[in-house]
Amino acid sequence: MKQYDAIIIGFGKAGKTLAAELSNRGWQVAIVERSNMMYGGTCPNVACIPTKTLVHEAEVSALLHHDDFPQQANMYKQAIDRKNRLTSFLRNDNYERLSKRPNVTIYTGTGSFISADTIKVELPESEIELKGKEIFINTGATPIIPAIDGIQQSQHVYTSSALLELSVLPHHLIIIGGGYIGLEFASMYANFGSKVTILEGGNKFMPCEDRDIANSVKEVMEKKGIEIHLNARAQSIHDTNDGVTVTYSDVSDGTPYYVDGDAILIATGRKPMIEGLDLQAAGVKVDAHGAIIINDQLRTTVPHIWAMGDVKGGSQFTYLSLDDFRIIRDQLFGDKKRDIGDRDPIQYAVFIDPPLAHIGISEEEALKRGYSFKVSRLPASSIVRTRTLRQTDGMLKAIINNHNGKIMGCTLFCTDASEIINIVAMAIKTGQTSTFLRDFIFTHPSMSEGLNQLFDV
Structure with missing residues (x-):
């Protein structure tokens, strides 16, 4: 069994920044990351950076080739290639920056708790146990997949990260979910030239915004050709010779409808990624939504185990993950005055x-x-x-x-x-x-x- 001053489970923004800080202070640090495609975490690999790269490319595409689908499809393919090169560069850069530090060890494998101070890591060809004085959980969040008939069998259903790997521009993208992720993808793909249909189960468009703001957004999106259906509950998905069909009903009166497309994006929210961690073995408790319970200083129900980033629930922003690091740094080495309440309000x-x-x-x-x-x-x-x-x-x-x-x-x-x-x-x-x-x-x-x-x- 190898012993470390700190074990960080997950190579996200907070985790990698904390690892560098602890390394600078002479701590022996282990980072456990389950995928070699996720060094650096969600943001540079499957979220903020790739999506914002494509948002920009889509705006350029709309300016240069509006209403010319073949040209826009070609631009989309090139944009995906450029996005892939960028994410690959960032992923490798994140790995290199930490792997070169003499007192940081990166384990690419799946970590789970054996006890409150011991982690088992399943590596590709072996298994190892690590013991840590302080343990930090930074495993992020994962898409929620709703229970819709046929969703698991369809070849045309994508999560937000999977859709970003598709190099062929959909003629018609159906988005199930009208939250911020769904709206971002709707705007982006409409600018690339796709027809976009949003199926939102609620009866309000952008319910968290004032009605004048929401109506202004809706007007602009509809001007782009985006169709928005409220009270739309997806019932079933089935593949056809030409693509895929979604059957949905109007929640208000039960009227059935269907829409045909060639790709479906599931954008019904994200949940903390705790599966396989065996948190109960360490005594770490979660709430009803699966989020790790923390105090205002990010300590879990076990004082030497901390949670950072999306895995603790709440707003899911990279810059808050970075601030989680600052709070922990202050708790470990500062005057212990920082807590999560200090950053409100959050833009x-x-x-x-x-x-x-x-x-x-x-x-x-x-x-x-x-x-x-x-x-x-x-x-x-x-x-x-x-x-x-x-x-x-x-x-x-x-x-x-x-x-x-x-x-x-x-x-x-x-x-x-x-x-x-x-x-x-x-x-x-x-x-x-x-x-x-x-x-x-x-x-x-x-x-x-x-x-x-x-x-x-």
Whole structure:
């Protein structure tokens, strides 16, 4: 049995960053990763980086070859090739950076708990046991596969990661699930030239957003030719000579419908990846959703075992995984004051076209809580930069406290929203009032100067 100061299960953002930090401090570290295709974790291999690469390629494709499917299909194939080269480079780079450290050992195999301080690793041709003083679980999340008749038998059903390996552009992509992942893929494939149909089981489009924002997004997506069906519960999937057919029913009245396509994306959410870890052997508890239970400092129900990233549930963002590392670093080596509550509110972005970004509370939430506030709305087309970019779709919205002028929430549905939201986040987190952004001197022409107008209320 080999002994280590730290064992990290999973080669994700938090895990690899923590490994480097512990290595710099002289700790002996073992990293256990089940797949040699996942060094670096979900983000650089099957999520953020490949999808955002293809989002950009799709926008270029739409500009150059709109309504020319053969040309766009060719561009899609090239884009997939470029994406594969990029992810391969990042994966190898992540491996090399850690493997070269003298006190870091990488085990490519499946890890599971034998006890609270011992991990069994099943390697391709052998098995080894590792003992660790501190153990960190960083195994991420995996797609939820719904119980739909025929889903396991179909040759045309894909998860988000599997679809990114498909080098042939679908003529008609059917997406089951209208959450953020589904919307991102819908926008991307529509820009590449695919016909896209979204089947969403709920009765509200983007239920977490204010209705004016959701309606604006829906209008833009439908302008791209994306069909959105609400109250649509998928009943069965079966392959045909020409592709695949989804039979679904209207939840409100039970009316059956069907839609034919040549690829189906399952985008019904993700769940913590705990299968095979044998957490019970270590005494680590999970909640009803399978998320590892943690305290505010990321310790599990066993104090020397920690959980980082998506496996602990909640918002699934790479930048939060990185902040998980910072919290653990502070707990191990700092003044032990950092915890998960310090980072609220958290900004996020959805990379549809144009992107949607948000921080803080919505108008609907502010009304429910009884706040006194004012709302500012600005059409994206009012910002001159959208004219120079020929990207005038969307709107910007802000919620401002009437009593102290503080920014309570902001939603940006416009080009460069994923960048501009960070400016708003810094204003909120440094305690600025809305006049700070109203009077700030931004470069011209830029999207950020739209904040001058948005906060001029």
